[in-house]
Amino acid sequence: MTDDKCETTFKQWLGEHQGLIFKVVWAYAGTPEDQDDLLQEILLQLWSSIPNFQGKAKVSTWVYRVALNTALVWKRAVRKSKRRRTPVIDINKMPYTGQEHTDSGENRQIVDKVYGAIRELPKIDGSIVLMCLDGLSYDEMADVLGISKSNVGVKLNRAKKQMAKLLKGLIDDF
Amino acid sequence: MTFDELQKTWQSQESSFKLRIDSDVLFKEVRRNKKHFESAVFWRDVREIAAGTFAILGFLGFSVFFFYRGLTLVALGSVLAALFVLWVVLFFIADRVVQRKRHPSRDKSLTACIEDSLAQVNHQIWLLKNVFWWYLLPPGIGVVILSGTMVWQIYAVVKPVLIELLENLTLVALVFWGVYLLNQRAVRKDLMPRKVELESLLNSLSNSSRTT
Numbered sequence: 001m002t003d004d005k006c007e008t009t010f011k012q013w014l015g016e017h018q019g020l021i022f023k024v025v026w027a028y029a030g031t032p033e034d035q036d037d038l039l040q041e042i043l044l045q046l047w048s049s050i051p052n053f054q055g056k057a058k059v060s061t062w063v064y065r066v067a068l069n070t071a072l073v074w075k076r077a078v079r080k081s082k083r084r085r086t087p088v089i090d091i092n093k094m095p096y097t098g099q100e101h102t103d104s105g106e107n108r109q110i111v112d113k114v115y116g117a118i119r120e121l122p123k124i125d126g127s128i129v130l131m132c133l134d135g136l137s138y139d140e141m142a143d144v145l146g147i148s149k150s151n152v153g154v155k156l157n158r159a160k161k162q163m164a165k166l167l168k169g170l171i172d173d174f
Numbered sequence: 175m176t177f178d179e180l181q182k183t184w185q186s187q188e189s190s191f192k193l194r195i196d197s198d199v200l201f202k203e204v205r206r207n208k209k210h211f212e213s214a215v216f217w218r219d220v221r222e223i224a225a226g227t228f229a230i231l232g233f234l235g236f237s238v239f240f241f242y243r244g245l246t247l248v249a250l251g252s253v254l255a256a257l258f259v260l261w262v263v264l265f266f267i268a269d270r271v272v273q274r275k276r277h278p279s280r281d282k283s284l285t286a287c288i289e290d291s292l293a294q295v296n297h298q299i300w301l302l303k304n305v306f307w308w309y310l311l312p313p314g315i316g317v318v319i320l321s322g323t324m325v326w327q328i329y330a331v332v333k334p335v336l337i338e339l340l341e342n343l344t345l346v347a348l349v350f351w352g353v354y355l356l357n358q359r360a361v362r363k364d365l366m367p368r369k370v371e372l373e374s375l376l377n378s379l380s381n382s383s384r385t386t
Contacts, residue, residue, distance in 0.1 A: 011201055019187060043204045044211070049281035062281065069280040069287040072375060075368065107183050110175070114184065124378045127284070133184040146283025147379055171175055 006050045013046065017063040020134065021046075024064075027118045027130055028071040042070045057143065064136065065144045068127050110170065117166035125159035132156055219270060226263035230256045233316070251323030255316030265308050273297065285379055292372045299365045302357040310350045317346055 014021075021042055029038040046066050053062055114133070118126040124145070131141045138149045145152065164171060175183075237252035278290030301308075318339070325338040 007201060010204070011198070014200060023187065040203065040207055043200060044207055045280040047204050047208065049279070052279065052281050065283070066280045069282070069284055072284060073278075073280075073288060073291045073372065107186065110180070110183055111187060114180070122378055123375060124284075133181055135181065135185065144284060145379060146285030146287075151379075171177065171180060 006047070009050050009053075010047050013050075013059060013063055014043075017060055020060065020063055021067050023130060023134070024067040024071050026115050027126060028074070028123070030119065038071060038074055041074055042067045045070045058140070061136070061140050061143060064131065064134075064140075068130075068144060072123050072127065113167060113170060117163055120166055121159060121162055125155060125162065128152065128155050129159050129163055132160075222266055223263060226259055226266065229259045229313070230263070233259065233320070236320070245327050248320070248323045248327050251320040255313070255320045258312040258316035261312045262309055269301070285376070288372055288376050288379070292369065292376065295365055295369050295372060299361055299369065302361045302365070305357045306350075306354055310353060314346055314350055318343060 021039070025035050025039045025042065029035040046063065049062070049066050053059075057065075118129055121129065127145070128141060131144065136144070138152050141152045141156075142149045147155075233252045233256035237249040237256070239249075240246075240252060241249035273294070276290070276293070278287060278294055280287055282290070321342040322335070322339055325335045325342075329335050329338070
């Protein structure tokens with residue numbers, strides 16, 4: 001694949017699935033520095049993955065897979081020895097905090113609580129909740145994680161119970 | 175709030191992401207980071223190989239120097255030392271080539287991705303745990319041979335040769351012991367916790383049947 005084709009594909013994926021990438025970043029990195037670090041690592045891995053994409057999976061599933069895999073095996077950088085990368089965006093000024101945002105403050109609070117709860121879950125369970133909230137099917141989740149559908153079901157049930165405890169009062173029928 | 179309502183609220187985040195991200199800016203930054211990463215890896219390899227090559231050339235230079243002064247035994251010792259360092263350089267290159275081919279890809283399933291990362295960490299642990307055998311011992315033997323031939327050439331009597339050799343050996347052993355300890359510290363402080371973290375992730379992917 002030529003560089004131009006990769007560039008076009010990358011920009012297209014970014015345009016269509018950036019929300020998904022940011023959700024993964026928020027769910028797995030707490031501080032602005034870590035978020036910036038993880039975001040750039042995910043984008044780097046996504047760019048490197050383009051030549052391997054054969055169109056067998058949906059693009060959203062592919063992007064999810066790369067983003068989650070990167071986030072789950074991502075190792076927090078040791079800052080003193082790390083070259084400081086220029087932050088391309090101030091991730092904390094993104095959705096739910098900007099003036100252009102149209103959703104209510106209540107929704108923002110709910111989403112913030114959900115992110116908080118996901119961060120408290122074990123990493124794998126958090127990833128399943130994330131995918132479930134984004135409406136991925138059991139097949140897609142199993143594909144991303146590399147486990148069976150029944151295994152996904154078991155994990156999702158367990159994760160939902162934990163989420164219900166963590167979000168007590170917010171969710172009625174998790 | 176029901177789960178469906180929460181899902182809708184959650185998915186409504188998407189619309190606001192598209193407002194402010196400039197794909198061009200992000201793309202340029204990704205390309206810049208990729209180039210920086212590739213160049214850092216390239217120069218790290220160049221530095222390591224250059225250091226080894228410099229040592230080999232140094233030993234070969236010594237051998238020529240001693241040979242023309244009629245110290246054939248020392249010259250031979252230098253050649254042997256150069257060969258031992260060459261072994262370390264070749265090991266380095268071979269290991270880098272093999273590991274580059276095995277570089278974990280993030281577009282596989284999560285299980286495969288964690289297994290790849292774990293294999294990489296295990297390999298690094300193996301390398302550092304065995305640093306004595308592949309990195310320290312070969313040049314160590316080279317230095318001992320060179321040093322032995324030199325002191326033999328000077329004294330040609332067993333007792334002072336042994337004393338001198340023992341002094342040199344102690345110095346080399348102290349330096350190598352320090353390098354060895356540094357490597358073992360890296361295994362304990364960085365690599366083992368990483369290994370445990372990845373193993374625990376892998377276990378949590380496979381052990382759902384016992385937890386409901």
